Amino acid sequence: MKQVVIYTDGACSGNPGPGGWGAILMYGEKKLEISGYEAHTTNNRMELMAPIQALSRLKEPCIVRLYSDSAYLVNAFEKRWLDSWQRHSWLKSDKKPVENQDLWQELLKLAGIHRISWIKVKGHADNPYNNRCDELATGEIKQHHIRL
Numbered sequence: 001m002k003q004v005v006i007y008t009d010g011a012c013s014g015n016p017g018p019g020g021w022g023a024i025l026m027y028g029e030k031k032l033e034i035s036g037y038e039a040h041t042t043n044n045r046m047e048l049m050a051p052i053q054a055l056s057r058l059k060e061p062c063i064v065r066l067y068s069d070s071a072y073l074v075n076a077f078e079k080r081w082l083d084s085w086q087r088h089s090w091l092k093s094d095k096k097p098v099e100n101q102d103l104w105q106e107l108l109k110l111a112g113i114h115r116i117s118w119i120k121v122k123g124h125a126d127n128p129y130n131n132r133c134d135e136l137a138t139g140e141i142k143q144h145h146i147r148l
Contacts, residue, residue: 001060001061001062001063001115002027002060002062002063003027003062003063003064003065004025004026004027004058004062004063004064004065005025005026005027005064005065005067006023006024006025006026006051006054006055006064006065006066006067007023007024007066007067007068007121007127007129007130007132007133008021008022008023008024008047008050008051008054008066008067008068008070008073008133009021009022009023009047009050009068009069009070009123009130009133009134009136009137010022010043010044010045010046010047010048010049010050010070010137011043011046011134011137011138011140011141012041012042012043012046012141013141013145015042015043016040016041016042017040017041018037018038018039018040018041018141018144018145019037019038019041019042019043019045019046019137019141020035020036020037020038020046020136020137020138020139020140020141020144021035021036021046021047021049021050021053021136021137021140022034022035022050022132022133022134022135022136022137022139022140023035023050023051023053023054023133023136024129024132024133024136025054025057025058032057033132033136034053034054034057034136035136035137035139035140036049036053036140037140037141037143037144039144044070044072044099044100045100045103046137047068047070047072047073048073048100048103048104048107049103050068050133050137051066051068051073051107051110052103052106052107052110054066055107055110055111055113055114055116056110058113058114061113061114061115062114062115063114063115064114064115064116064117065116065117065119066116066117066118066119067119067120067121067127067129067130068118068119068120068121069120069121069122069123069124069130070120071120073118074118074119074120075120076104077111077116077118078118078120082104082108085098085104
């Protein structure tokens with residue numbers, strides 16, 4: 001299986017508000033930057049949209065090291081929150097519905113295809129790939145605000 005490294009980030013101007021996401025996919029010497037925008041969203045939705053879009057670009061099952069500064073994203077997989085949410089019919093421990101179920105379900109589908117290691121990185125620190133993803137995400141927001 002091919003080994004791929006992915007960095008992702010999401011951003012929102014206001015929460016909710018206009019949002020953007022960015023991702024970098026790296027395979028060997030190849031590097032692909034992708035990003036997108038939503039007019040009315042939340043930061044958490046953008047943090048989930050970035051890995052969805054990145055993983056969707058993979059054409060075959062891969063071994064993936066996915067880096068994100070989102071504890072929400074990484075902990076859902078690493079601390080098995082998703083397992084618990086599914087067992088409890090998508091209800092959290094406080095019996096309230098899990099937010100962003102549509103995106104979580106999409107991520108679960110993609111995670112079933114690939115072997116993914118979810119790795120938390122410190123945001124807005126000295127990681128150049130994480131910083132670039134932040135630039136891509138915030139750049140989408142800035143680009144679209146100019147058009148309003």
